Amino acid sequence: MTKNTLPSLYTCFSPALINLYDVSNSIVVIIDVLRATSTIATVLHNGAKAIVPVDSVAECIRLGKQIEAITAGERDGQVAEGLQHGNSPFEYPESFIKGKTLVLTTTNGTKLLHMALDRGAKEIITGSFPNLDAVCQHLIKMNKPVMLACAAWKDKINIEDTLFAGAVIDSVKTHFNIQCDSSQIAHTLYKTAKNDLYEFMKTHDASHYHRLTNFGLEKDIRYCLTPGGANVLPSYKDGKLLNFPI
Amino acid sequence: MTKNTLPSLYTCFSPALINLYDVSNSIVVIIDVLRATSTIATVLHNGAKAIVPVDSVAECIRLGKQIEAITAGERDGQVAEGLQHGNSPFEYPESFIKGKTLVLTTTNGTKLLHMALDRGAKEIITGSFPNLDAVCQHLIKMNKPVMLACAAWKDKINIEDTLFAGAVIDSVKTHFNIQCDSSQIAHTLYKTAKNDLYEFMKTHDASHYHRLTNFGLEKDIRYCLTPGGANVLPSYKDGKLLNFPI
Numbered sequence: 001m002t003k004n005t006l007p008s009l010y011t012c013f014s015p016a017l018i019n020l021y022d023v024s025n026s027i028v029v030i031i032d033v034l035r036a037t038s039t040i041a042t043v044l045h046n047g048a049k050a051i052v053p054v055d056s057v058a059e060c061i062r063l064g065k066q067i068e069a070i071t072a073g074e075r076d077g078q079v080a081e082g083l084q085h086g087n088s089p090f091e092y093p094e095s096f097i098k099g100k101t102l103v104l105t106t107t108n109g110t111k112l113l114h115m116a117l118d119r120g121a122k123e124i125i126t127g128s129f130p131n132l133d134a135v136c137q138h139l140i141k142m143n144k145p146v147m148l149a150c151a152a153w154k155d156k157i158n159i160e161d162t163l164f165a166g167a168v169i170d171s172v173k174t175h176f177n178i179q180c181d182s183s184q185i186a187h188t189l190y191k192t193a194k195n196d197l198y199e200f201m202k203t204h205d206a207s208h209y210h211r212l213t214n215f216g217l218e219k220d221i222r223y224c225l226t227p228g229g230a231n232v233l234p235s236y237k238d239g240k241l242l243n244f245p246i
Numbered sequence: 247m248t249k250n251t252l253p254s255l256y257t258c259f260s261p262a263l264i265n266l267y268d269v270s271n272s273i274v275v276i277i278d279v280l281r282a283t284s285t286i287a288t289v290l291h292n293g294a295k296a297i298v299p300v301d302s303v304a305e306c307i308r309l310g311k312q313i314e315a316i317t318a319g320e321r322d323g324q325v326a327e328g329l330q331h332g333n334s335p336f337e338y339p340e341s342f343i344k345g346k347t348l349v350l351t352t353t354n355g356t357k358l359l360h361m362a363l364d365r366g367a368k369e370i371i372t373g374s375f376p377n378l379d380a381v382c383q384h385l386i387k388m389n390k391p392v393m394l395a396c397a398a399w400k401d402k403i404n405i406e407d408t409l410f411a412g413a414v415i416d417s418v419k420t421h422f423n424i425q426c427d428s429s430q431i432a433h434t435l436y437k438t439a440k441n442d443l444y445e446f447m448k449t450h451d452a453s454h455y456h457r458l459t460n461f462g463l464e465k466d467i468r469y470c471l472t473p474g475g476a477n478v479l480p481s482y483k484d485g486k487l488l489n490f491p492i
Contacts, residue, residue, distance in 0.1 A: 016266070156266055181452055181453055184405060184450040188438050189434055205425055207425060
């Protein structure tokens with residue numbers, strides 16, 4: 001296949017820019033590395049039945065009661081009042097989460113997922129380093145246009161989501177037509193950082209690195225920057241994220 | 247001075263993100279490398295009295311008549327209908343432009359300049375590789391908070407404006423407190439590309455590189471990516487860009 005017959009791949013660094021792109025024919029990969037999409041992959045990898053992402057704490061509490069599910073979500077780094085669990089992947093071992101449903105409220109990731117849905121995305125999956133390979137294999141197999149959509153932090157671009165977009169591009173680039181400056185920037189950043197993503201985050205004053213280390217979450221950060229910990233494909237269907245058979 | 251007492255420096259990759267930042271106490275550097283701010287520096291370096299940036303072709307024609315100035319601006323890579331000149335820095339040698347006033351309409355750069363103005367920027371200057379040193383010297387001397395504001399392309403992030411932000415950061419970084427992921431991304435990109443910016447643009451499929459080379463403008467691109475060609479400081483005051491004494 002020549003380059004021009006390959007499907008397109010775009011990267012969007014912030015939810016505030018997603019309206020610049022037509023995603024109606026695309027697979028949208030929601031990326032919220034620290035920590036929403038890393039935790040989503042882990043929860044499904046450890047056998048949860050489903051994850052229901054919701055926008056608000058109030059809706060999380062309401063729905064949790066209604067469907068008798070576990071509720072989870074943080075605001076400003078603490079478990080939100082009225083919810084049972086937080087955003088750390090380590091809160092969800094198989095012994096706890098297997099067979100259960102989790103209602104999860106996150107600020108940046110859930111908002112972006114609903115934006116992609118409103119804009120008619122063909123398919124929505126979530127991506128993080130723990131499930132990097134599953135995402136890349138799926139994108140190559142599907143052979144459809146792709147939008148790598150970074151959740152960012154309150155619309156401000158962050159390093160870790162950009163690094164993950166770059167990691168995907170590094171792996172799938174020969175299968176796509178990539179004429180998108182943001183994708184090139186993400187790929188260059190990843191190639192510079194890939195030998196030690198944790199060290200790169202630390203030495204480059206990544207704002208989220210500081211936010212989380214202030215809460216004592218170095219272990220979470222290391223896990224969320226390491227490929228392979230939870231190699232599943234969370235796929236959004238009818239309001240739920242399910243473990244899609246790879 | 248310890249890091250925390252230094253003034254802040256932020257980078258904004260797109261006009262669509264500028265509302266996320268408070269620029270009311272900042273020097274805002276408008277960056278539109280290909281080619282608006284490169285041409286602005288060149289026109290002032292070659293002795294023009296002033297440049298009046300305006301939003302629309304109609305306003306450019308109207309004002310050009312009113313103040314008997316030269317009118318310039320392009321739409322889709324061609325001199326806009328009713329205007330006299332285009333966006334190329336090579337259209338404005340000293341023999342032509344000295345002592346004259348230019349009314350210039352650009353899409354991305356002018357829009358961003360007016361946004362910065364509306365948001366109460368303390369000072370607005372324009373930056374490009376031809377006047378990189380003048381910009382950096384001024385920022386260090388002023389010792390005030392800085393916003394590096396990329397004009398982008400119809401709100402989509404581009405490589406060349408990001409590279410210029412990275413070049414400024416590379417030069418001024420010890421004088422500022424930089425806790426901004428976009429700045430770190432721009433700096434990393436610049437360090438990777440700096441040995442040959444032109445080659446980097448070419449091999450990384452930069453969208454604007456292709457847009458301009460399709461118009462036969464390689465010479466413009468090379469000039470616009472080379473530091474030192476027009477080392478002046480265009481500063482915005484009362485509706486005009488003037489050559490501010492360095």
